Amino acid sequence: xxxxxxxxxxxxxxxxxxxxxxxxxxxxxxxxxxxxxxxxxxxxxxxxxxxxxxxxxxxxxxxxxxxxxxxxxxxxxxxxxxxxxxxxxxxxxxxxxxxxxxxxxxxxxxxxxxxxxxxxxxxxxxxxxxxxxxxxxxxxxxxxxxxxxxxxxxxxxxxxxxxxxxxxxxxxxxxxxxxxxxxxxxxxxxxxxxxxxxxxxxxxxxxxxxxxxxxxxxxxxxxxxxxxxxxxxxxxxxxxxxxxxxxxxxxxxxxxxxxxxxxxxxxxxxxxxxxxxxxxxxxxxxxxxxxxxxxxxxxxxxxxxxxxxxxxxxxxxxxxxxxxxxxxxxxxxxxxxxxxxxxxxxxxxxxxxxxxxxxxxxxxxxxxxxxxxxxxxxxxxxxxxxxxxxxxxxxxxxxxxxxxxxxxxxxxxxxxxxxxxxxxxxxxxxxxxxxxxxxxxxxxxxxxxxxxxxxxxxxxxxxxxxxxxxxxxxxxxxxxxxxxxxxxxxxxxxxxxxxxxxxxxxxxxxxxxxxxxxxxxxxxxxxxxxxxxxxxxxxxxxxxxxxxxxxxxxxxxxxxxxxxxxxxxxxxxxxxxxxxxxxxxxxxxxxxxxxxxxxxxxxxxxxxxxxxxxxxxxxxxxxxxxxxxxxxxxxxxxxxxxxxxxxxxxxxxxxxxxxxxxxxxxxxxxxxxxxxxxxxxxxxxxxxxxxxx
Amino acid sequence: xxxxxxxxxxxxxxxxxxxxxxxxxxxxxxxxxxxxxxxxxxxxxxxxxxxxxxxxxxxxxxxxxxxxxxxxxxxxxxxxxxxxxxxxxxxxxxxxxxxxxxxxxxxxxxxxxxxxxxxxxxxx
Numbered sequence: 001x002x003x004x005x006x007x008x009x010x011x012x013x014x015x016x017x018x019x020x021x022x023x024x025x026x027x028x029x030x031x032x033x034x035x036x037x038x039x040x041x042x043x044x045x046x047x048x049x050x051x052x053x054x055x056x057x058x059x060x061x062x063x064x065x066x067x068x069x070x071x072x073x074x075x076x077x078x079x080x081x082x083x084x085x086x087x088x089x090x091x092x093x094x095x096x097x098x099x100x101x102x103x104x105x106x107x108x109x110x111x112x113x114x115x116x117x118x119x120x121x122x123x124x125x126x127x128x129x130x131x132x133x134x135x136x137x138x139x140x141x142x143x144x145x146x147x148x149x150x151x152x153x154x155x156x157x158x159x160x161x162x163x164x165x166x167x168x169x170x171x172x173x174x175x176x177x178x179x180x181x182x183x184x185x186x187x188x189x190x191x192x193x194x195x196x197x198x199x200x201x202x203x204x205x206x207x208x209x210x211x212x213x214x215x216x217x218x219x220x221x222x223x224x225x226x227x228x229x230x231x232x233x234x235x236x237x238x239x240x241x242x243x244x245x246x247x248x249x250x251x252x253x254x255x256x257x258x259x260x261x262x263x264x265x266x267x268x269x270x271x272x273x274x275x276x277x278x279x280x281x282x283x284x285x286x287x288x289x290x291x292x293x294x295x296x297x298x299x300x301x302x303x304x305x306x307x308x309x310x311x312x313x314x315x316x317x318x319x320x321x322x323x324x325x326x327x328x329x330x331x332x333x334x335x336x337x338x339x340x341x342x343x344x345x346x347x348x349x350x351x352x353x354x355x356x357x358x359x360x361x362x363x364x365x366x367x368x369x370x371x372x373x374x375x376x377x378x379x380x381x382x383x384x385x386x387x388x389x390x391x392x393x394x395x396x397x398x399x400x401x402x403x404x405x406x407x408x409x410x411x412x413x414x415x416x417x418x419x420x421x422x423x424x425x426x427x428x429x430x431x432x433x434x435x436x437x438x439x440x441x442x443x444x445x446x447x448x449x450x451x452x453x454x455x456x457x458x459x460x461x462x463x464x465x466x467x468x469x470x471x472x473x474x475x476x477x478x479x480x481x482x483x484x485x486x487x488x489x490x491x492x493x494x495x496x497x498x499x500x501x502x503x504x505x506x507x508x509x510x511x512x513x514x515x516x517x518x519x520x521x522x523x524x525x526x527x528x529x530x531x532x533x534x535x536x537x538x539x540x541x542x543x544x545x546x547x548x549x550x551x552x553x554x555x556x557x558x559x560x561x562x563x564x565x566x567x568x569x570x571x572x573x574x575x576x577x578x579x580x581x582x583x584x585x586x587x588x589x590x591x592x593x594x595x596x597x598x599x600x601x602x603x604x605x606x607x608x609x610x611x612x613x614x615x616x617x618x619x620x621x622x623x624x625x626x627x628x629x630x631x632x633x634x635x636x637x638x639x640x641x642x643x644x645x646x647x648x649x650x651x652x653x654x655x656x657x658x659x660x661x662x663x664x665x666x667x668x669x670x671x672x673x674x675x676x677x678x679x680x681x682x683x684x685x686x687x688x689x690x691x692x693x
Numbered sequence: 694x695x696x697x698x699x700x701x702x703x704x705x706x707x708x709x710x711x712x713x714x715x716x717x718x719x720x721x722x723x724x725x726x727x728x729x730x731x732x733x734x735x736x737x738x739x740x741x742x743x744x745x746x747x748x749x750x751x752x753x754x755x756x757x758x759x760x761x762x763x764x765x766x767x768x769x770x771x772x773x774x775x776x777x778x779x780x781x782x783x784x785x786x787x788x789x790x791x792x793x794x795x796x797x798x799x800x801x802x803x804x805x806x807x808x809x810x811x812x813x814x815x816x817x
Contacts, residue, residue, distance in 0.1 A: 475751070478778035482799030483709030486717050489803040493720040508716060515709050 012059045019052040090155075090165070090186035092118075096179040098143040107186070112158025128154035128162045139169070146171050146179050152193065155186065163190035216291070218244075220308035224269035227307065238284025254280035254288045261293075272297040272305050278315065289316035333357055340439040346421065348373070348395045349430040362417065362439045364409040381406035381414065398423055398431035402561070404440075416440045476522045483515035540579045542611055542619055543568040549586045550609060553594075557607065560594050567610040572619055573686045577664045582684075585657040585668070589623040589680045592653065596627025596678065603676065617686045618666075626677040630670060657682075699744035699814060703727040704734045704760065705776065706752045710799075714747065721807065731755035735763065743771050745794075745813040750777040750784070761792070772813035776801070 023045050026037060037045065084091050085105040093102040100119045111118060111126060121127060127135050131153040142149035148170035154162035166187045171179040207230075210217050216233035218226055226245040237244055237252060247253055253261050257279045268275040275295045280288040291312040300306040333356070336342060342359025346352070353371040360367040363379060373392060380388045384405035391403045404418040421435030491508040494501035550564060557564050575582075590607070597605040608624040654668075661668040666684030673679055701723045703714050708729075715725035726743075728734040732755055734746075746764075750757040761773055775788050775796040785796040794816060795809035 475778040478799040479707045480709060482776075482778065482801065483707075483713050485800040485802065486710070486713035490713060490717040490720055493717070504716070508713070511709070511712060515713075518709070 012055050016052045016055040016059070019048050019055075023048055023052075087185075089188070092184040092186075094169075094182035094184060096171075096181065098139065098182060101181070110157055111155070126156050128156065130154075135167070142169060143182070152189065163188060164193040165189060215314070216312035218310045218312075220269075220295075220310060222269075222305040222307060224265060224308065233312070236283055237281070252282050254282070256280075268295055269308070272299065278319075281312065289314055290319040291315060337361070340442070341436055342438075343434070343436045344421075346433040346435065347427065347430055348392070348433060359437060362415065362437065363407065364411065364413075376407075379407045379409060381408055395421065395431075395433065398426070401433075402558070403437075414441075477519055480515040480519035480522070484512050484519070487512040487515065537576060538579055539574045540577050540582060541572070541574050542582070542621060543572050545579055545583050546586055546609060546611060546621065549583050549590065553587065553590045557590070557594055560598060560605065562594050562597060562605045562607050565606065565608045567608065569610075569612045571613055572611055573613065573617070575619055575664070575684055575686050577684065578660075581660045582664070585660050585682065586621065586623075588653040588657045589621075589682075592680070593623050593625035593627060593678075596625050596629075598627075600627055600676075614683055618683050619686060620681055620683040622679060622681045624673065624677065624679040626673075626675070629676060630672050630678045698722060698724045700724040700726065700739060700742050701745045701747060701810065702734060702739055702743040703747045704729075704731055704752075704757070705747070705749035706730060707749070707778070710749070710776070717803065717806070721810070723810070731757070731760035731763070734760070740764075740769055740771075745810055746771045746773045748773050748775050750775055750788075751779060758788070758791070765792075772816045774809045774813055 025031075026041060026045055032038065032041070036042075084102075087104065087106070090107040090110055091104040092100055092107060095101050100115065100121070103115055103118055107118065108114070113126065117124065118126065122132075122136055131151075135151055135153050138149050138151050148168065150169075151167040153165060153167055155165045156162050166189045167184065168187070169182055169184045172181040172183055174180050211231040213230065213232070216230065216236055218229040218233060221227050226241075226247070229241055229244055233244065234241060239252070243250060244252065248258075248262060248265075261277070261279050264275060264277055274297070275293075277293055279291055279293050281291050282288050292315045294311045294313070296309050296311075298306045298309060336356055336358035340358065340362065342362050343356045344359050345354040351372055355365075355367075355371050357367055360371075363371075363376070365371065365375070377385070377388065387403070388405050391401050391405075395401050400420070400422045402418075402420040404416070407415050407417055409415060416439070417437050418440050419435055419437030421433040423431045424434045425432050487508040491505045491512065494505040494508065546566070546568060550566060554564065586609075590609070593607050594605075597607070603626060606626045608622070610622045610624070612620050612622070614620045658668045661682045661684060664684045666682055668680070668682040670678055670680045701718050703711060703718075703725065705711055705714075705727070706729055711727035711729065715727050718725040726737070726739050728737065730752060731748075734740065748757040748760060755763070757773075757775055757777075764771055764773075772794045773792070775793050776799060777784070777796065778799040782798065785798075788796045794813040797805055797809060
């Protein structure tokens with residue numbers, strides 16, 4: 001266009017100059033007669049000059065128009081450039097074939113490359129090598145088909161760092177629809193891309209965490225529909241998510257629980273309040289297990305419910321343990337009921353009492369009411385009040401107590417109650433008691449039977465140990481008889497002397513009388529013991545025999561406030577012997593131990609019975625008391641018949657016991673304790689051959 | 694009468710025996726000493742002078758047979774007559790077999806005692 005315009009201007013100028021030359025020629029002096037051109041010529045010349053002037057003017061105007069137009073054009077181009085250069089993106093223009101024709105300043109600055117270098121992007125590292133094949137493929141396809149494209153790719157920055165760009169290319173077409181150019185826009189999306197990647201990674205990790213939680217996790221919509229569930233939930237149910245969403249109408253929730261759960265959901269979803277309940281849900285194998293379900297709403301910033309989080313924790317094992325505990329407790333309660341034994345935990349100082357059902361039942365208190373010391377005091381039999389007060393007073397000082405008293409219940413029934421309470425711990429300096437109390441009213445007859453059995457045992461024992469007695473009886477009687485005869489002989493000889501020794505004779509006669517009385521005493525003491533004579537040999541479980549004796553002795557021991565403790569060996573072999581006789585020995589040792597502690601007010605009256613296996617195929621029974629102990633001078637005489645430290649004793653127990661044990665080829669001995677009290681032991685061989693009596 | 698009367702020692706924990714026997718022995722013409730235990734006899738100064746020992750079997754501490762063994766260990770060969778209040782006669786042969794001169798069961802007659810003492814003194 002410019003070239004055309006310029007050439008026409010030159011032609012006009014040349015035409016005008018030609019006209020001017022023609023006018024100058026036509027007006028040259030001498031050409032025309034009279035020196036002046038004829039009028040017609042002049043007129044023509046004037047017309048030509050007019051044309052030339054007009055041409056000049058036109059040229060001038062055209063020129064000025066041209067200048068103006070070209071300036072406008074330059075301005076426009078500058079503006080376009082400015083626009084393209086100021087777009088916050090990288091812009092390129094391509095030919096219809098896809099060759100880079102123009103790039104904006106940003107591209108040059110970003111890549112640090114020249115236009116020529118950029119033209120070879122397909123073979124350089126401008127595009128990230130990992131992205132290049134994809135970019136080339138999409139690009140080539142798009143150019144060929146004339147359709148726009150969009151690629152997210154990395155583009156090399158001048159410092160060598162690749163950043164992510166969104167690459168949009170679209171064709172520009174002329175009115176006939178042909179592609180005249182491609183416009184390419186590259187937008188830096190690096191930060192967004194990285195944020196998206198980080199988010200994706202974070203989501204992946206969250207998912208991983210949610211799937212790793214040993215619980216079933218689901219999110220619900222604000223309306224309560226299942227939205228997302230974790231893999232564990234799918235694995236547990238063994239159903240696809242679609243079925244999990246239908247939990248309200250399928251077998252996921254236990255049919256017995258479904259109405260309740262549905263009810264809770266109907267209330268929970270609109271409320272937005274956290275809920276927690278237990279429900280059985282079906283495992284993939286059809287087994288329903290107990291879960292704890294916890295639902296919590298996530299609120300948006302307007303306070304509305306955005307979604308629900310639901311956590312299901314498997315508590316089946318715990319429920320089972322609870323059930324077992326409950327069963328055990330019920331069994332325990334049954335045992336309490338059957339044995340009429342109530343238990344209690346008591347903070348006596350704080351007057352705070354926790355009684356078992358049976359304890360309430362014994363006292364005929366309403367189990368919904370609170371027990372106080374005063375309430376108990378109110379039902380104590382008036383005669384037993386002093387004993388009760390003394391137990392309470394001792395308990396207040398924090399020592400173990402045992403008690404036996406009568407109560408008069410609300411309906412006037414009198415009951416015998418017996419029990420013990422032991423300090424188990426101290427809370428804030430106050431003793432906490434754990435104890436048991438038993439209604440022994442009905443067991444009176446049983447106790448009487450027990451007493452009968454006990455006296456029977458004692459009688460049988462006396463009978464069957466008669467032969468064992470004989471030796472010591474003979475010994476006891478023969479001693480004074482020997483004295484009598486010796487003295488009488490001496491007396492006679494003194495009287496026969498010449499002269500007779502009357503004083504000596506009188507002395508020996510006196511001794512004779514004294515020894516005679518001694519013999520008579522022995523006989524008198526023994527009279528009641530002689531009846532009949534039996535002996536039974538059998539295989540004896542010493543533990544069992546000991547347990548029987550302990551059971552028989554228990555009430556005596558308790559009456560004497562003796563705490564009986566037993567350590568019976570598990571591996572004890574049976575012994576061959578006379579069960580009743582051996583039990584007589586054990587009974588004797590227990591009674592002696594108990595009696596030895598009668599006068600002990602200041603320390604626990606502890607009695608330990610132990611059985612154990614000894615080397616050499618023997619068993620040993622030990623009875624250890626905390627009583628008065630063995631006086632040193634008594635040691636030699638302990639096992640003598642008729643030796644006793646007791647005012648009411650015969651003094652034959654240990655003697656008989658020793659002879660019984662010796663008849664079992666065993667030994668019975670005593671030793672002092674390190675502390676207070678004494679220990680009596682007997683040791684017998686397991687396979688003793690007991691001689692028949 | 695002998696120039697020096699033979700010493701008969703008695704070891705018995707029963708007091709009435711210790712009271713009565715020495716008097717009777719003296720009536721027989723013996724010298725007599727009584728001890729309440731084997732230990733008391735062993736620590737006395739009459740062990741080597743004793744011609745015969747009247748020895749109880751069952752005593753607290755050292756028993757009669759124990760003392761017999763101890764004397765044998767000390768090479769004190771004193772004739773021993775056991776005296777026992779235990780009626781079990783089955784022990785007699787065993788005691789005799791173990792070297793006792795006699796075993797008298799209380800109560801015994803003075804004849805039985807004299808016979809035993811004679812036998813004991815013959816052995817020396």
